[in-house]
Amino acid sequence: MQSASDLINKDNKATILLMGLRRCGKSSICKVVFHNMQPLDTLYLESTSKPTKEEFKSLIDLAVMELPGQLNFFEPSNFYDSEKLFSSIGALVYVIDSQDEYLNALTNVSMIVEYAYRINPKIHIEVLIHKIDGLSEDFRMDTQRDIMQRVGDELLDLGLEGVQVSFYLTSIFDHSIYEAFSRIIQKLIFELPALENLLDLLIQYNKFEKIFLFDINSKIYVATDSSPVDIQTYEVCAEFIDVTIDLDGLYETGAEKLLLEDKNNKPIKCISKLKNGTILYLHQMIRGLALVALVRIDNGDTSNLSQKEIDDNVKTQLSIIDHNVCVFKKSLEKMWESSRIK
């Protein structure tokens, strides 16, 4: 059996620690986000009884570790290990089942936060208010307010005023869980500000409305430009990746090829025109990433242009975009080569 000490990070990976009471949904989250499991199939997951750790390669190498709910960190025998453990992780993600009585979970999370914070003050503390699909729209906000209030009070009682805790409403049945994980992982990417700058530059020089840098496999976005994220746009872009992979897969022999990277291969590209004048644009990047963007093609005054002239105009704009995206890809390669966390 793996002991907690085997799980401790010896290399430089960004590690996310998932905690929460039994059956709060930790394994389901892992399976759905990182293994493409259908949400309904999580009903048959067995309860997790030992710590598990899984590794993922994306822009940064990532490890997600799940601690079973019943493990008690404050028993002396475990004490030493957990100290090491907490000092090596980047983010602590605590999952609360919002459909269940959550008072126990709140006491639990406060204790863990206190412990983690004292060992590792740089740790990001993230709380998922999970399974919100079962709550009505109004009740979601009430629940969030209640949980934030109570956690705040408990932390205050423990003398932890300065601790930053972020809260997310999530469910595996919609895109909220991807959105939450995107934000959690972005905090662990050292180069994020530089990346966001590059994306903002792209927006500035082209007619992009929104750009996401997606992890193809999990549909988490590791970066986006600084304009606000609209959940529908996110969904359409994420689903566009599936369309591309599924269609391409039908005519390639060997399914996983899209994820194979070879400098000699041309990157996979997919462009789809929409009726409202926008274009969905996908361009494969390095390390299992794809840039997906919504482009607004600007034709100015088209009234005295022929259809051919309009088409040529679109063509020109697209090739400028292609060029700029290729430049972005080169910067990404450079950034990756000099990256701290590998």
Add this chain to the structure above:
Amino acid sequence: MAVSSSSSRKKLLLMGRSGSGKSSMRSIIFSNYSAFDTRRLGATMDVEHSNLRFLNNMTLNLWDCGGQDVFIENFLNTSTNQPNSNNNIFKKCEVLIHVFDVESKEVTKDIEIFQRVLKNLNQFSPQCKVFILLHKMDLIQISKRNELFQIMFTKLQEIATPFNFNITGFATSIWDESLYKAWSSIVCSLIPNISVYEKQLLSFNNVLNAKEIILFEKTTFLVISSTNNSLKNSSDSSNDLDPKRFEKISNIIKTYKQSVNKVRTNFTSLILNGLTSSIYLDVLNDNMYIMIIMDHQDNINDDNLVLENVKIFSKLFQ
């Protein structure tokens, strides 16, 4: 070389016991529902009609017949007692699609109703084509599906023979692409000059030399016709393409359509430059989309050339 178009209205009867999945499949194929959305459907009262303009001048007139016993008895009794009434649903039918729930607890009753329906059709629409769908296959273990299908199909074929019907059967589920295969062949059976499409595709491909060309109906994304280069030189290795790819494409594109619906729009075209092939999807005319798959190695890789060719070709299809 225009496709001859006889203006016509085709009546399709969709029948089967209550809960067998009739309205679900109708909503997915004709009304852009996702499989998930079908859970909201209530039982159908009497008959729900949907009309769909299909290809040039064809109108599909789909009769979704409520499957609760009262309704079925009513359909059958009307046809016996008032055979000339307009309420006799069995008159002038082109196609019967009879849906069986594979998990039904009353198989004998299901079969008995099928038999009575055929009896009426034999009397009022003897030329009607009969399709049976063994539906909700997703609920059956994969290893048992084929056997179950064979047993049921043989049984239903026996029932149909005395009424002079030759039935076609499909195993279907709303949770995979099997539904598209079944409905593609149902609507294709109604298109009078389907071989014309095939010929035109062939001659188009003599110019284009694509790996594959597929025609889709525009609203349903059902496959109308296709041509594959490797059939000509059958030594070609691309014969090991996925045999289910057509219905998978229908499914993928339909899902894509629902996806862009979220930002309240639809798509007009898609160009995918993949690893070894390029895929082009574009509007061909008012009724059809065309999809072209080109191999990278044996073609000049110019997206615009392909699209220019589509434009020229589409003139033949007006």
